[in-house]
Amino acid sequence: MSSPEKPQALAVGSITLLIQNGEIVTDGKRFRADVLVDGETIAQIGEHLSVPEGATVIDASGKFVFPGFIDPHVHIHLPFMGTFAKDTHATGSQAALIGGTTTFIEMLAPAGSEDLMDGWRTWTGMAEGNSACDYSFHIGVTRWDERTEATLRELVGQGMKSFKVFLAYKGAFGIDDHALYQVCRLAAELGVVVTAHCENADLVAELQQKLLAEGKTGPEWHEPSRPESVEAEGTAHFATFVEMTGARGYVVHLSNARALQAALDARARGVKLDVEVVIPHLTLDRTYAERPGVEGAKYVMSPTLREKGNQPKLWAALERGDIATVATDHCPFDVDQKRMGDGNFTKIPNGIPAIEDRVNVLYTQGVSRGNLSLERFVDAASTRAAQIFGLYPRKGSVQVGADADLVIYDPTYRGTISAQTSHMNNDYSGFEGWEIDGRPEVVTVRGQIAVQGGDFVGDPARGQLLRR
Ligand code: URP
Numbered sequence: 075m076s077s078p079e080k081p082q083a084l085a086v087g088s089i090t091l092l093i094q095n096g097e098i099v100t101d102g103k104r105f106r107a108d109v110l111v112d113g114e115t116i117a118q119i120g121e122h123l124s125v126p127e128g129a130t131v132i133d134a135s136g137k138f139v140f141p142g143f144i145d146p147h148v149h150i151h152l153p154f155m156g157t158f159a160k161d162t163h164a165t166g167s168q169a170a171l172i173g174g175t176t177t178f179i180e181m182l183a184p185a186g187s188e189d190l191m192d193g194w195r196t197w198t199g200m201a202e203g204n205s206a207c208d209y210s211f212h213i214g215v216t217r218w219d220e221r222t223e224a225t226l227r228e229l230v231g232q233g234m235k236s237f238k239v240f241l242a243y244k245g246a247f248g249i250d251d252h253a254l255y256q257v258c259r260l261a262a263e264l265g266v267v268v269t270a271h272c273e274n275a276d277l278v279a280e281l282q283q284k285l286l287a288e289g290k291t292g293p294e295w296h297e298p299s300r301p302e303s304v305e306a307e308g309t310a311h312f313a314t315f316v317e318m319t320g321a322r323g324y325v326v327h328l329s330n331a332r333a334l335q336a337a338l339d340a341r342a343r344g345v346k347l348d349v350e351v352v353i354p355h356l357t358l359d360r361t362y363a364e365r366p367g368v369e370g371a372k373y374v375m376s377p378t379l380r381e382k383g384n385q386p387k388l389w390a391a392l393e394r395g396d397i398a399t400v401a402t403d404h405c406p407f408d409v410d411q412k413r414m415g416d417g418n419f420t421k422i423p424n425g426i427p428a429i430e431d432r433v434n435v436l437y438t439q440g441v442s443r444g445n446l447s448l449e450r451f452v453d454a455a456s457t458r459a460a461q462i463f464g465l466y467p468r469k470g471s472v473q474v475g476a477d478a479d480l481v482i483y484d485p486t487y488r489g490t491i492s493a494q495t496s497h498m499n500n501d502y503s504g505f506e507g508w509e510i511d512g513r514p515e516v517v518t519v520r521g522q523i524a525v526q527g528g529d530f531v532g533d534p535a536r537g538q539l540l541r542r
């Protein structure tokens with residue numbers, strides 16, 4: 075990075091950044107151009123733009139310029155399974171930025187016994203002033219009553235235009251069919267998206283008890299306790315409620331081909347349903363969770379890691395656009411927490427950390443390995459999420475007027491993922507030792523440089539709550 079030697083007069087207000095000679099990649103186009111940033115937004119895109127006085131100039135020759143990536147499914151503050159996910163908004167957001175993610179949507183997840191408005195105050199209070207990147211919330215609905223409905227109406231009015239429900243986790247976040255119907259009905263009325271974790275909770279509970287009674291207690295039994303059919307049923311079930319109410323649905327972390335077929339069948343009959351896949355399901359398989367003891371527990375998440383044979387089908391659906399987005403379901407628990415499930419796999423806190431690794435793993439395993447075009451990579455990891463969740467074109471695009479959330483990506487970088495060098499607040503990595511074929515060299519948040527050369531150099535409190 076350098077300051078220009080012969081600056082030209084400013085044409086507009088406070089020009090801050092000129093990114094020269096990069097290859098801009100959007101969901102539909104690749105082209106070489108300069109990007110001029112004025113304050114927080116993109117002011118101009120064109121060839122050989124003149125250097126305004128006082129601008130910081132970044133030479134992006136040989137690099138891609140991507141829109142900031144958006145992770146539409148993360149857990150930062152999460153009380154879950156008798157413990158708390160490990161990241162704070164500070165650690166999670168800075169790790170996100172180092173990995174190229176400039177916006178995340180977190181699930182606001184109050185316990186069923188908690189008042190939703192109290193939950194809203196808790197989550198927003200924790201994030202405010204502590205996030206380095208922009209963020210928003212899916213409003214978790216974990217019970218149904220008049221007060222919950224009134225709160226949902228109020229929060230939608232405040233710009234939180236998506237709900238989150240769990241068909242799984244009986245006795246915790248899970249809701250019954252009455253509540254599911256009411257959530258979908260309200261979402262249809264208000265024009266907001268219902269996101270759903272689709273596993274049949276009753277079937278899971280039955281299978282867990284059966285396996286434990288047979289003395290099957292290790293992490294390798296997590297997958298058989300919630301097989302693909304349980305998720306396919308949950309997906310079809312959710313799709314039916316979306317169909318009956320005319321709502322718009324979004325299936326989170328779909329993991330296998332049977333569940334995908336259930337979603338596609340629903341779509342074929344006109345149900346408004348988008349599908350998300352998460353980076354662990356695209357790249358890790360059930361054998362990781364079959365490792366003995368805590369080594370397997372590190373890979374326990376729900377839906378579970380599946381048979382490897384699902385992965386080519388997920389990649390193909392992603393490339394076609396039948397799967398819209400790639401998220402993380404970032405949910406870090408450390409090794410001690412994973413040991414809570416020693417001797418009983420149903421007590422292993424579910425989740426895998428990934429917010430820092432999603433973009434690099436998707437680029438490496440997707441674009442570099444020929445599973446994903448560069449344009450679909452940008453679309454699936456940024457643009458589509460912005461469109462589905464009401465952030466587009468402010469986020470998810472490189473165009474004049476958009477927020478200057480930009481990732482200058484170096485495809486020649488070679489490195490190795492390790493917990494030792496990770497910025498997530500965890501003591502293991504699900505991708506330990508994996509090689510990556512690129513990384514974000516510079517990342518900006520609304521025009522301000524947040525990451526340079528793999529280090530966080532930004533304002534730890536820059537992040538804003540995004541109302542949609
Ligand atoms: O295993 C997972 N996915 N943990 C986080 C909670 C959820 O289901 O999204």
Ligand code: ZN
Binds near residue numbers: 377
């Ligand atoms: Zn889930």
Ligand code: ZN
Binds near residue numbers: 147
């Ligand atoms: Zn989740």
